[in-house]
Amino acid sequence: MLPVVAIVGRPNVGKSTLFNALTRTRDALVADMPGVTRDRQYGISDVGDTACVLIDTGGLVGQAEGIDYLTARQVHHAIDEAHLVLFVVSAREGLTSEDEAIGQLLRQHNRPALLVGNKIDGTNPDVALAEFAALGLGPALPVAASHRQGMMGLMEKATEMLPALEEEDTDSAEDADRLRLAIVGRPNVGKSTLVNRMLGEERVMAFDLPGTTRDSISTFMEKGGIKYELIDTAGVRRRSRVTDAVEKFSIVKALQAIDRAHVVVLMLDATEGITDQDTTLLGHILQQGRALVIALNKWDGMEEYDRKQVLSEMDRRLQFVPWARKIRLSALHGSGLKELYRAVKEAWRSATIDMPTPELTRVLLKAFEAHQPPMSQGRTSRLRFAHAGGNLPPRIIIHGNRTDAIPASYKRYLENVFIRHFKLHGTPLQIEFRSGDNPYKDKKNKLTQRQLAKRKRLKKFTKRKSRK
Ligand SMILES: Nc1nc2c(ncn2[C@@H]2O[C@H](COP(=O)(O)OP(=O)(O)OP(=O)(O)O)[C@@H](O)[C@H]2O)c(=O)[nH]1
Ligand SMILES: [Mg+2]
Structure with a gap:
């Protein structure tokens, strides 16, 4: 069961920035799929070892009326759903009465809360965060969300504070x-x-x-x-x-x-x-x-x-x-x-399909022979072999060189080849390229280039010399 973590705080302390920083990798997975609506309020974070559902909430203000009242209701709901609350404060603006009001509210909800001191970039965190001790929630954890600073430490601390959710052992034999x-x-x-x-x-x-x-x-x-x-x-x-x-x-x-x-x-x-x-x-x-x-x-x-x-x-x-x-x-x-x-x-x-390496490689090489990726800067990419990299969804890791230059259209072509060959239906397929460029070869190439330049210079030099 994924634990649930809600981010709360007064307006503009950087809650959404923090949410984005913690959910970025997941977002990247669907970034190139036009038409997918990305939910900017709920996301999954897998920074560190523990994945969790993250909820971003609107800023809480002291006097909750009108639209603020609606926001407040949503925040209460989020806190109720959460196992842990990240209470974000700003090191730039320091402790405000709104922060104090929110601290009080969290005490009422009786949820474990972790105080997060954001915007510590360009400040001395020890000095800037000291005053938040008055909230009685322990020392504030220093982060700079917009610089993705402190994200690992934050999730480690959060993991420690999460109640032990019984692991459903999903891999037992039965x-x-x-x-x-x-x-x-x-x-x-x-x-x-x-x-x-x-x-x-x-x-x-x-x-x-x-x-x-x-x-x-x-x-x-x-x-x-x-x-x-x-x-x-x-x-x-x-x-x-x-x-x-x-x-x-x-x-x-x-x-x-x-x-x-x-x-x-x-x-x-x-x-x-x-x-x-x-x-x-x-x-x-x-x-x-x-x-x-x-x-x-x-x-x-x-x-x-x-x-x-x-x-x-x-x-x-x-x-x-x-x-x-x-x-x-x-x-x-x-x-x-x-x-x-x-x-x-x-x-x-x-x-959950099992894709043996020899078969994957055979299919890959056949597809490569039939159709090669376009040249980039006068050189082509080579693909050498493929192996499975896991299931749910199935992943195929393809080794070759200059794979960085392979365009998305070619990746899609390979995807389709594999899908047809293994008769995959109903699952996404992930293809990853790894460049196995031989480092020595690279060095050699650089050397020859350097040597070429040297030769050119020598040539010029001798030409000039002969003109004299
Ligand atoms: N210097 C600095 N600025 C930050 C940091 N995190 C966020 N900001 C800035 O703070 C401003 C508010 O950030 P948001 O993430 O929108 O704040 P919020 O808490 O979600 O605001 P509401 O949702 O309106 O309550 C933006 O201009 C951010 O760029 C940080 O770590 N350092
Ligand atoms: Mg926001």
């Missing part, structure tokens, strides 16, 4: 063959109905496994020889109460479920088209590299015209995930369920 399936989507798209349908079809099951924190509940079922763990995001509690469970959308719960899942079913409401909330969820799924099946629910009872509309809208807005199957579904009537299971299994197989 767990290895279990398909962890999360069903996520906006409220009311029909997640509970689908879960019900999946459970109801089987004699099964089942027992709810109360999670380690307040909210997480998994349900187990077996179908067609495959053991599933359905990861709840729908507010499902007990089977009998599934239907009347009020669906409360919590992005934190969705993020935790996505993190835990092998395969994610993103459920859309076909009668409503694709909303920003849908693409936001999609962005999070991609950021975490999860296998994905898109389910278009409520397909029954739609007019032919509307069906065409929503299909073409989907093609347009979801074109950056061509690899994800789109299944038309009626969770209510059960149509499309077989196709959904098939797509889920296929995505699972693809995401």
Whole structure:
């Protein structure tokens, strides 16, 4: 279970800058995918050893009225969801009465809080941060978010302060063959109905496994020889109460479920088209590299015209995930369920596929022969061999030289070759290049260049000499 960390503080102390600094690597993963909505308020940090859900909040002011009141309510909500609060103060402006008010509020919430002294660049942190001791929250941890200074230390300290969340051992033997399936989507798209349908079809099951924190509940079922763990995001509690469970959308719960899942079913409401909330969820799924099946629910009872509309809208807005199957579904009537299971299994197989080095290398070299990357500065890149670099999502590491010069279009070409060869569907594929340029060779090249220059100079010199 991913721990949850909320960032709070008065306006302009650098909360969003800190959030950005801590989530930057994850953002980079989807940076080149136009159309993915990136959620600037929720993100996943993996600075240091512990990944966590990070929540950025709006600035809290002393007198909370009007819009400030709404912000304040959101901040309270974030604090309630969090296991740890990062309370950001500014070393530039020093301690203010607003800081004191927020300190008080945190004491009321009774959440562990870590005091973060931001903007220490160009100050003497010991002097500038001393006065914050008055908040009674211990010494402020010095950082400069806009310079990414102190980020490691901050996350180390945060990790120490996080309550021990029981590790769900995901790699135990009996767990290895279990398909962890999360069903996520906006409220009311029909997640509970689908879960019900999946459970109801089987004699099964089942027992709810109360999670380690307040909210997480998994349900187990077996179908067609495959053991599933359905990861709840729908507010499902007990089977009998599934239907009347009020669906409360919590992005934190969705993020935790996505993190835990092998395969994610993103459920859309076909009668409503694709909303920003849908693409936001999609962005999070991609950021975490999860296998994905898109389910278009409520397909029954739609007019032919509307069906065409929503299909073409989907093609347009979801074109950056061509690899994800789109299944038309009626969770209510059960149509499309077989196709959904098939797509889920296929995505699972693809995401956990075993790609032996000889096969990868053979495919790579064949593709390279058929099609070489364009020359850059008169020289070509060479690709030598490939090996697997992990699963969920599958990663392929390609070794060669001058790989820095390989354009994105060529990378996409290789991606497609591998996807076709291994029949991958429903999972992203990560390709990484490593330049194995022989350092000696490099030195030699530099030497020869230097020698060339020397020779040139000598030539000029001798020419001049002969002219004299
Ligand atoms: N010198 C310096 N400036 C910083 C640092 N961190 C943030 N800033 C600047 O402080 C200003 C406010 O930063 P934000 O991250 O927007 O602050 P915030 O707390 O999110 O503000 P609200 O969301 O409006 O409450 C910006 O101009 C940042 O560039 C830092 O470490 N050093
Ligand atoms: Mg902000």
